[in-house]
Amino acid sequence: MTNNPNVLVKISNAGIQKSGKWLVKDVNLEIHRGKIVTIIGPNGSGKSTTAKIVLGLHKKIEGNVQTFTKKISYVPQKVSIDWTLPIRVLDFMVLTEDLKPQEINDALNLTGVDHLISRNLRDLSGGEFQRVLLARAIAKKPELLVLDEPVQGVDFAGEVALYGLIKKISETLNCGILLISHDLHVVMSATDYVVCLNGHVCCSGTPVDVARDKHYKELFGEKSSQLLSIYEHDHDHVHTADGDIVKENV
Amino acid sequence: MFDDFLFRALIAGIGIALVTGPLGCFVVWRRLSFFGDTLAHSALLGVLLSVAFDLNISLTIFTVSSLIALLLLRLQKTTNLPSDALLGLLSHSSLAVGLVILGFLSFIRFDIMGVLFGDILSVNVNDLLSIWIGGAIILLVLWFIWKPLFASTVNYELAEAEGMNPERVNAIFTILLAALIAISIKMVGLLLITGMLIIPTTMARNLSNNPKQMVILSIIGGLLSVFIGLYTSFEINTSSGPTIVVVALILFILSLIGIKKRNYG
Numbered sequence A: 001m002t003n004n005p006n007v008l009v010k011i012s013n014a015g016i017q018k019s020g021k022w023l024v025k026d027v028n029l030e031i032h033r034g035k036i037v038t039i040i041g042p043n044g045s046g047k048s049t050t051a052k053i054v055l056g057l058h059k060k061i062e063g064n065v066q067t068f069t070k071k072i073s074y075v076p077q078k079v080s081i082d083w084t085l086p087i088r089v090l091d092f093m094v095l096t097e098d099l100k101p102q103e104i105n106d107a108l109n110l111t112g113v114d115h116l117i118s119r120n121l122r123d124l125s126g127g128e129f130q131r132v133l134l135a136r137a138i139a140k141k142p143e144l145l146v147l148d149e150p151v152q153g154v155d156f157a158g159e160v161a162l163y164g165l166i167k168k169i170s171e172t173l174n175c176g177i178l179l180i181s182h183d184l185h186v187v188m189s190a191t192d193y194v195v196c197l198n199g200h201v202c203c204s205g206t207p208v209d210v211a212r213d214k215h216y217k218e219l220f221g222e223k224s225s226q227l228l229s230i231y232e233h234d235h236d237h238v239h240t241a242d243g244d245i246v247k248e249n250v
Numbered sequence B: 001m002f003d004d005f006l007f008r009a010l011i012a013g014i015g016i017a018l019v020t021g022p023l024g025c026f027v028v029w030r031r032l033s034f035f036g037d038t039l040a041h042s043a044l045l046g047v048l049l050s051v052a053f054d055l056n057i058s059l060t061i062f063t064v065s066s067l068i069a070l071l072l073l074r075l076q077k078t079t080n081l082p083s084d085a086l087l088g089l090l091s092h093s094s095l096a097v098g099l100v101i102l103g104f105l106s107f108i109r110f111d112i113m114g115v116l117f118g119d120i121l122s123v124n125v126n127d128l129l130s131i132w133i134g135g136a137i138i139l140l141v142l143w144f145i146w147k148p149l150f151a152s153t154v155n156y157e158l159a160e161a162e163g164m165n166p167e168r169v170n171a172i173f174t175i176l177l178a179a180l181i182a183i184s185i186k187m188v189g190l191l192l193i194t195g196m197l198i199i200p201t202t203m204a205r206n207l208s209n210n211p212k213q214m215v216i217l218s219i220i221g222g223l224l225s226v227f228i229g230l231y232t233s234f235e236i237n238t239s240s241g242p243t244i245v246v247v248a249l250i251l252f253i254l255s256l257i258g259i260k261k262r263n264y265g
Helices: A047-055 A089-093 A101-110 A126-139 A156-172 A184-189 A207-212 A214-220 A222-232 B005-029 B033-053 B057-078 B083-104 B112-117 B125-154 B156-161 B166-188 B193-207 B211-236 B240-264
Strands: A007-018 A021-032 A036-040 A062-067 A072-075 A144-148 A176-180 A193-197 A201-205 A237-239 A245-247
Touching (some): A007 A176, A021 A036, A021 A047, A021 A062, A021 A176, A021 A193, A021 A201, A047 A062, A047 A144, A047 A176, A047 B156, A072 A126, A072 B156, A089 A101, A089 A126, A126 A144, A126 A156, A156 A176, A156 A184, A193 A207, A201 A214, A207 A214, B005 B033, B005 B166, B005 B193, B005 B211, B033 B057, B033 B083, B033 B166, B033 B193, B057 B166, B112 B166, B125 B156, B166 B193, B166 B240, B193 B240, B211 B240
Parallel strands (some): A036 A193, A072 A144, A144 A176
Antiparallel strands (some): A007 A021, A007 A062, A237 A245
């Protein structure tokens, strides 16, 4: 039992079996307010399963899951909208909670899709749809945000911007974020804690620790740990359009 | 006024169309049309039990259909059979059991055609009461569970993760469907009730671009089918239940012209 008021979710020794095979096993994880936990790992390593365990979507699990918040937003890995269901972005935004028009607009504006508000969900491109999913999740102002590959299909510039946004949200809303991602390079820069999964937790810790871990190198290759070096230097400056270095006033 | 059979039929039809509109939308969105059929078929068992034991017909149908619905939800969880196989199993076995029981009831004069296709013109004041009171309760419950039910229709896991309890609202929804079948069997009959649920709704889908609009249009479609269908059946002397469904079909065909313009044009 934890007494830390910053802990939103604590899972200990969690695992799930399906027809005699472990999908994931022995996962230990804590999500804190204002922090981003990222799960990385190859396909089929149990990333989404772990997210679902955190959300309480799997009923027959081993181990222990304690959740200390009810204000949860979820961006699933895949949402498909049936043709028979006509639904606009506007209708989707208030799916699980009523929001003021201002709140809807603000959230859509943050993810850069406020102009799509009266469009039908089925008419959106993959990237636009992901932005809408993310907007809906943050519009609720959750305490816990679970994002299962939230930027899939988003263009590269948008991807970087959205990860920046996710980082900002964790600070402004002081919410805990569980992020599942493939984009090692971006993830490593914008996260507080990394869990490297391959059916079980291979290694976990700060991005720097994980990148140095030999299990991580085995799983993702030598090159992947070099990715981090791009980010390891301190960002104390920005570049202007012509390449000049300007001291950042933050 | 309630003495006039045509007027009673009209009031009954309006009551049913008001309920089939919104429920039909969820049936279509959730791909439950075969499920509606299964419940309707099980209603025959309910009708026969009520005749055999002299029970209230609507309550007996409601009980039998609800039990079948809950049995189905249970079987879906505990067996690995796909849903359509389970539905076929329940649908046809309840129909068959009903027909076997009918064989034992040869001493009772029983109008099987009325149960299969409905007999809207035999609707009495008691039927009107059960349609309108039952219908009001169904709509009230639907209104209360609208948000979680809609959320779990769009994405089950998202709804569950965000605390909407989809399993419970799904069970409530199937019971609402059973209740609708119970109050409307006398009017539209068990073979045609799914038609009343589905056809005005699919027409509405062709013409709408958001969920509320689709619900309203499917209510309007249902009402129009009842008005025109009743009038026509009276004028050209056809049976009223099938005529109402044929009108709904014609409205659907007309709506295809609208969809061509909207989606492909």
